[in-house]
Amino acid sequence: MDYEFLTTDTVAAYIASKPELSSIVDAGNIVDVQEVGDGNLNLVFIVNDAHAGTVVIKQALPFVRLVGPEWPMTPFRAEREAEALRIHGSFNQELVPKLYLYDSERFVIAMENLSGYRVWRGALIEGLRHDGVAELIGEYVAEVAFGTSVVGMPADEQKVLMAKSINTELCKITEDLVFTEPYDDIGRNSVLPANEVDAQALATDSVMIHAMGEAKWKFMTNAEALIHGDLHTGSVMVKALKGDEGPSLAMAFDSEFSFYGPVAFDIGALWANYTLAAARAVALGNVEFAEWVLALVGETWDSFVNRFSELYESRVDPRVWKEEMLEDRLAEWKSDAWLFAAAKMSRRIVGLAKAADIETLEPGLREGAARGVLELSRQLVRERNSDTSTSSFEALALEILTKHKTN
Ligand code: SR1
Numbered sequence: 115m116d117y118e119f120l121t122t123d124t125v126a127a128y129i130a131s132k133p134e135l136s137s138i139v140d141a142g143n144i145v146d147v148q149e150v151g152d153g154n155l156n157l158v159f160i161v162n163d164a165h166a167g168t169v170v171i172k173q174a175l176p177f178v179r180l181v182g183p184e185w186p187m188t189p190f191r192a193e194r195e196a197e198a199l200r201i202h203g204s205f206n207q208e209l210v211p212k213l214y215l216y217d218s219e220r221f222v223i224a225m226e227n228l229s230g231y232r233v234w235r236g237a238l239i240e241g242l243r244h245d246g247v248a249e250l251i252g253e254y255v256a257e258v259a260f261g262t263s264v265v266g267m268p269a270d271e272q273k274v275l276m277a278k279s280i281n282t283e284l285c286k287i288t289e290d291l292v293f294t295e296p297y298d299d300i301g302r303n304s305v306l307p308a309n310e311v312d313a314q315a316l317a318t319d320s321v322m323i324h325a326m327g328e329a330k331w332k333f334m335t336n337a338e339a340l341i342h343g344d345l346h347t348g349s350v351m352v353k354a355l356k357g358d359e360g361p362s363l364a365m366a367f368d369s370e371f372s373f374y375g376p377v378a379f380d381i382g383a384l385w386a387n388y389t390l391a392a393a394r395a396v397a398l399g400n401v402e403f404a405e406w407v408l409a410l411v412g413e414t415w416d417s418f419v420n421r422f423s424e425l426y427e428s429r430v431d432p433r434v435w436k437e438e439m440l441e442d443r444l445a446e447w448k449s450d451a452w453l454f455a456a457a458k459m460s461r462r463i464v465g466l467a468k469a470a471d472i473e474t475l476e477p478g479l480r481e482g483a484a485r486g487v488l489e490l491s492r493q494l495v496r497e498r499n500s501d502t503s504t505s506s507f508e509a510l511a512l513e514i515l516t517k518h519k520t521n
């Protein structure tokens with residue numbers, strides 16, 4: 115794929131060539147360009163002009179940045195992200211950054227720079243409590259689930275959108291890295307020597323393998339809504355209304371993995387990443403913070419249920435979709451969220467693309483945190499069909515993470 119990659123030296127000229135951006139930043143007076151991409155795939159620049167104008171410029175490379183050109187990857191993922199930003203933003207502008215431009219020749223997105231916001235994962239790593247974020251993100255998942263599914267939009271339009279939203283290569287990343295490779299290492303897995311026995315126990319656990327087969331099937335076949343597709347705490351920006359923590363705003367971004375998939379996948383991704391933050395807190399002896407983080411599981415779920423149920427009142431076709439249908443979906447999604455959470459937490463321990471919550475722990479502490487997460491994921495798939503309450507999830511997580519704490 116032949117197109118020019120942006121650099122800090124060429125971003126200003128690029129912006130000058132795009133009239134759509136002239137009201138956002140003054141291309142002739144740019145004072146600061148920084149490449150801040152810390153994800154696994156793209157280039158990301160934050161650009162500031164001399165009059166407080168600011169923009170984020172994100173360019174998809176034709177390969178996986180984390181690995182290099184030897185792993186080619188479609189840059190058309192930028193188009194999927196632009197579409198998801200546009201569609202998800204149309205439901206609630208306060209929960210999704212504004213899209214200013216999508217450039218289909220150079221696979222560039224220009225979007226709102228959320229000033230004063232920071233990535234949630236980093237805040238959780240620092241032990242900061244951004245209250246209300248879990249509720250807001252639960253609402254985001256509910257609005258996307260309702261608004262892009264057949265309960266929220268006419269069936270003919272939904273089919274056209276579904277056809278346009280196919281995201282084969284990014285889905286394959288998830289199919290491989292999340293559901294398969296932790297159980298069939300093709301050379302991309304790694305753990306601390308002390309955790310090799312735990313990774314081996316995970317990979318040979320026939321109940322877990324069966325459950326992951328089920329999860330992968332659901333991921334590949336349950337085309338329910340235009341989900342985010344990678345909704346971990348690194349895909350959420352947070353901003354405290356005052357100071358560093360307390361009541362906060364939130365935005366979901368980085369939706370390049372978006373496709374028509376299972377609603378519970380986004381919920382499970384959030385729960386898994388709360389668990390990783392809790393595992394870190396337990397490892398560091400901060401049990402109170404671990405409890406605060408784990409309570410986000412229930413807060414996200416309750417908010418999702420409330421908002422989805424509210425929206426369901428206005429469903430497009432109420433003829434046979436009655437209250438029972440809502441109850442059935444919610445029960446199914448809750449149990450599936452346990453399954454997807456299990457998949458999403460264990461992959462971050464053993465597979466490629468790990469999470470800073472765990473990786474920045476010193477090895478003596480990381481050993482127990484990693485073991486606890488793997489053991490928890492194996493228990494979650496066993497419990498998911500009996501008691502699926504979020505309080506049970508939270509209690510089980512705290513119990514198992516604490517049991518395996520090292521040092
Ligand atoms: C090769 S991309 C690795 C991971 O980064 C993204 O955040 C997704 O989670 C993906 O699995």
Ligand code: MG
Pocket residue numbers: 153154344349368
């Ligand atoms: Mg990402």
